[in-house]
Amino acid sequence: MTSMKRDYVLLYINRERVEVRGEEVFLDLATFLRRKRGLTGTKVVCAEGDCGACTVLVGRYQEAQCSGLAYLHFNAINSCIAFLHNLDLAHIITIEGIAENGKLHPAQESFVKNHAAQCGYCTPGFICSIVGIVDALKGDGHKKISMKYVQSYLTGNLCRCTGHAPILQAATELNISKITRISARYHDDHILNDFAASATVPVEIVSGDKILYLPVSLEDALHLKEKFVDIRLIAGSTDLGVLVNKDRYQTKRLLSLQNILEQYKVQDRNEYFEIGTRVTITRIEKIIGQSFPEFSKLLHLFASQQIKNMATLVGNLANASPVGDSIPFLLVAEAEVELTSVRGRRLLNVNEFFLDYKKLNMGPDEIITGIRLARPKDNNEQYRLYKVSGRKDLDIATVTFAARYTLKDGVFEKFSLALGGVAPTVVRQNAIEEFITRKPWQPDTFVQASKMLSTLIQPISDVRGSHEYRLLLCQNLLLKMGDVPPQRGAR
Numbered sequence: 001m002t003s004m005k006r007d008y009v010l011l012y013i014n015r016e017r018v019e020v021r022g023e024e025v026f027l028d029l030a031t032f033l034r035r036k037r038g039l040t041g042t043k044v045v046c047a048e049g050d051c052g053a054c055t056v057l058v059g060r061y062q063e064a065q066c067s068g069l070a071y072l073h074f075n076a077i078n079s080c081i082a083f084l085h086n087l088d089l090a091h092i093i094t095i096e097g098i099a100e101n102g103k104l105h106p107a108q109e110s111f112v113k114n115h116a117a118q119c120g121y122c123t124p125g126f127i128c129s130i131v132g133i134v135d136a137l138k139g140d141g142h143k144k145i146s147m148k149y150v151q152s153y154l155t156g157n158l159c160r161c162t163g164h165a166p167i168l169q170a171a172t173e174l175n176i177s178k179i180t181r182i183s184a185r186y187h188d189d190h191i192l193n194d195f196a197a198s199a200t201v202p203v204e205i206v207s208g209d210k211i212l213y214l215p216v217s218l219e220d221a222l223h224l225k226e227k228f229v230d231i232r233l234i235a236g237s238t239d240l241g242v243l244v245n246k247d248r249y250q251t252k253r254l255l256s257l258q259n260i261l262e263q264y265k266v267q268d269r270n271e272y273f274e275i276g277t278r279v280t281i282t283r284i285e286k287i288i289g290q291s292f293p294e295f296s297k298l299l300h301l302f303a304s305q306q307i308k309n310m311a312t313l314v315g316n317l318a319n320a321s322p323v324g325d326s327i328p329f330l331l332v333a334e335a336e337v338e339l340t341s342v343r344g345r346r347l348l349n350v351n352e353f354f355l356d357y358k359k360l361n362m363g364p365d366e367i368i369t370g371i372r373l374a375r376p377k378d379n380n381e382q383y384r385l386y387k388v389s390g391r392k393d394l395d396i397a398t399v400t401f402a403a404r405y406t407l408k409d410g411v412f413e414k415f416s417l418a419l420g421g422v423a424p425t426v427v428r429q430n431a432i433e434e435f436i437t438r439k440p441w442q443p444d445t446f447v448q449a450s451k452m453l454s455t456l457i458q459p460i461s462d463v464r465g466s467h468e469y470r471l472l473l474c475q476n477l478l479l480k481m482g483d484v485p486p487q488r489g490a491r
Contacts, residue, residue: 004201004202005201005202005203005204006198006201006202006203006204007021007203007204007205007206008020008021008025008203008205009021009025009084009085009087009088009203009205009214010088010089010194010195010198011084011087011088011090011091011092012090012091012092012191013033013037013039013091013092013093013094013097014039014092014093014094014096014097015097015186015188015191017194018037020032020084021205022205022207023207023208023210024036024084025084025085025205025207025212026083026084026085026207026210026212027083027084028047028079028080028081028082028083028084029056029079029080029082029083029084029087029092030042030044030047030054030079030080030082031044032084033056033079033092033094039094039096041094041095041096041124042054042055042056042079042094042095042124042125043121043122043124043125044080045121045122045160046080047080047081048080048081049078049080049081049156049304049306049307050156050158050304050394051122051125051157051158051160052078052122052125052126052129052154052156052157052158052304052306053121053122053124053125053157053158054078054079054080054125055076055077055078055079055124055125055126055128055129055132055156055157055306056076056077056079056092056093056094056095056128057074057075057076057077057092057093057094057128057131057132057135057182058074058075058077058082058087058090058091058092058093058309059072059073059074059075059090059091059093059183059186060072060089060090061089061090061091061192061195061196061199062089062199062258062259062261062264062278063264063280063283064192065199065261065264066261066262066264066265067264070192071183071184071187071192072091072183072186072187072191072192073135073139073183074091074093074132074135074182074183074186075132075136075282075309076128076129076131076132076156076305076306076309077306077309077310078156078304078306078307078310081310082310085205085212085214085234085254085256086234086236086256086258088198088203088214088258088259089195089198089199089259091186091191093128093182093186094124094128095124095127095128097186098127098128098131098182100185105127105131105179106174106175106178106179107127107130107131107134107170107171107174108127110170110171110173110174111123111126111127111167111170113170113173114166114167114169114170114173115166116163116166116167116169116170117163118159118161118163119160119161121160122157122158122159122160122161125157126154126157126159126167129153129154129156129157129305129306130150130154130170130171130174131182132153132305133145133149133150133153133154133171134174134176134179134181134182135181135182135183137149137176138176138177138179138181139181139183142176143175143176143177144172144174144175144176145171145172145174145176146172147168147172150168150171150172151168152300153305154167154168154171154305155304155305155393155394156303156304156305156306156307156394157304199216199259199261200216201216202214202215202216202220202259203259209252210251210252210253210254211252211253211254212254212256213231213253213254213255213256214256214258214259215255215257215259215260216259216260217260218257218260218262218263218340218367218369221255221257221260221367222340222341222342222365222367223342224255225255225341225365225366225367226341226342226365228253228255229364229365230253231253231254231255232251232253232254232255233255233256233257233318233367233368234254234255234256235256235257235277235278235311235312235314235315235318236280236310236311236312236315257277257278257367258278260278262276263276263277263278263279263369263370264276264278264279265279266279266283266284266287266288270375271374271375272372272373272374272375273287273288273291273372273373273375274338274370274371274372275313275314275370275371275372275373276314276369276370277312277314277315277368277369277370278312278314279312279313279314280308280309280310280311280312281299281302281303281307281308281309281311281312281313281316282305282308282309284299284313285299285300285308288373291375291376292329292333292373292376292383294329294382294383294384294385295326295329295383295385297385298325298326298329298385298387299325299326301325301387301392301393302325302326303394304393304394313326313371314368314370314371317330317337317350317353317368317371318360318368320354320357320358320359320360320425322357322420322421322422322423322424322425322426323396323397323398323399323400323420323421323426324400324420324426325387325397325400327350327354327400327418327420327426328385328400328401328402328418328419328420328426329383329385329402329418330350330371330373331350331351331402331416331418331426331428332383332402332403332404332416332417332418332428333373333374333383333404334349334350334351334374334416335349335350335371335372335373335374336348336349336350336371336372337349337350337353337368337370337371337372338368338369338370338371338372339362339363339366339367339368339369340366340367340368340369341363341365341366341367342365343365345369347372348361348362350371351428354425354426355425356424356425357424357425380406380407380408380413381404381405381406382404382405382406382407383402383403383404384401384402384403384405384481385401385402385403386399386400386401386402386477386480387399387400387401388400388401388473388477389464390464396464397420397421397464398421398464398465398469398470398473399419399420399421399422399459399465399470399473399474399477400419400420400421400426401417401418401419401420401474401477402416402417402418402419403415403416403417403481404416405436407441410440410441411438411439411440411441412436412437412438412439412440412441412445413437413438414437415432415433415436415437416428416433417429417432417433417436417478419457419474421459421464421465421470422457422458422459422470422471422474423457423458423459427457429453429456429457431452431456432449432452432453432456432478435448435449435452436449441482442482443479443482443483444482445482446478446479446481446482447479447482449478450474450475450476450478450479451475453471453474453475453478454471454475457471457474459471459474
């Protein structure tokens with residue numbers, strides 16, 4: 001390990017350089033902005049990443065470097081569940097930084113014109129999210145914001161005065177072609193050079209009985225994991241952030257891979273993708289969506305845009321929730337988990353990864369360093385993915401469903417099925433797979449399979465659904481597959 005270390009997390013906030021030390025490193029960003037920096041425009045309501053009142057924009061040096069960008073690309077995030085120890089080498093833009101030289105941003109002007117603010121508490125979050133929309137669409141060459149797009153993008157922002165109509169109108173009236181991107185306005189070579197110089201120096205911060213490690217090489221991270229087997233690894237921390245805010249989780253030793261640039265890469269190896277631990281859901285949706293259109297549709301429902309800009313696929317996998325949105329897909333796709341320790345690397349089929357509720361098949365000194373996802377071999381390989389929840393957006397699933405199949409001349413050459421929400425882990429349904437394989441596609445095949453299912457799964461009853469409801473959902477999703485002929489990308 002290198003002997004030189006930083007004892008601070010480096011941020012820029014609205015162009016101002018900030019070094020965060022000691023106990024403050026473990027604060028959430030919203031609290032830090034409001035209580036330590038006096039930037040009270042950022043509001044807090046839910047402290048769970050649901051309402052969007054705390055939305056700010058963040059540009060990460062690491063993502064820019066791995067993408068080969070000469071500038072920071074700013075994305076909207078929930079500051080209430082984003083902790084400072086996860087924001088090293090980031091530039092934060094708050095509502096106070098949206099206007100320029102005393103002139104309102106066009107999004108702010110449109111809010112005034114359309115009377116889009118009522119009590120005003122949610123307004124800063126909406127403005128920051130809309131500015132994020134402008135940056136994203138302008139980067140793709142768009143001139144206008146469609147109603148469909150803004151409705152989708154703003155699922156993570158709530159107006160409790162029920163004033164969504166004028167807010168949506170304010171967004172759709174914007175002429176993107178005439179707006180300067182925040183990424184361009186805040187481009188500063190001095191800041192980038194400062195980040196570049198700091199990126200090669202590992203961070204170690206001690207505050208009382210808490211210790212934070214941000215190594216800059218995988219080798220150093222592995223040595224730390226070997227030395228402290230109980231150390232907590234963190235990725236996007238969207239779930240962990242909620243637990244910490246609700247005083248349901250405390251940890252004394254944290255290890256993050258966020259300053260290891262290779263962990264931000266998605267490598268296209270022709271036959272498969274290699275996805276690093278720090279690759280966000282937003283980037284995955286863009287990069288592999290063409291190869292996996294059904295998975296891209298599912299990721300659209302994964303969470304709000306703010307959450308997807310923070311959450312990682314590896315984090316969703318390692319969380320090991322029995323209703324994790326991505327896990328059924330990864331199981332039927334036969335994805336492989338890359339596990340690394342000082343002893344070396346190994347690839348483990350994800351179907352062998354989950355042993356029991358929140359129990360993973362990995363050594364105490366191992367770190368998940370990526371996911372390998374094979375491309376579909378041809379157009380005959382198809383997927384059906386479903387997430388059933390109490391509401392369409394921003395909800396934890398009651399049941400998740402993933403089917404992968406190859407159909408030739410109307411007969412299933414291969415059929416794979418995984419269900420979530422019916423056992424302590426997401427589980428493959430081997431008996432159903434064997435039954436459907438080599439059978440013709442026809443409704444009766446799935447009628448028989450759905451009847452079999454009642455003897456194979458024993459879902460629990462909880463606040464999200466009873467045993468009977470979950471079983472019926474799974475049976476109906478199987479029947480749904482027999483309603484229409486399977487087509488690539490069909491829902």
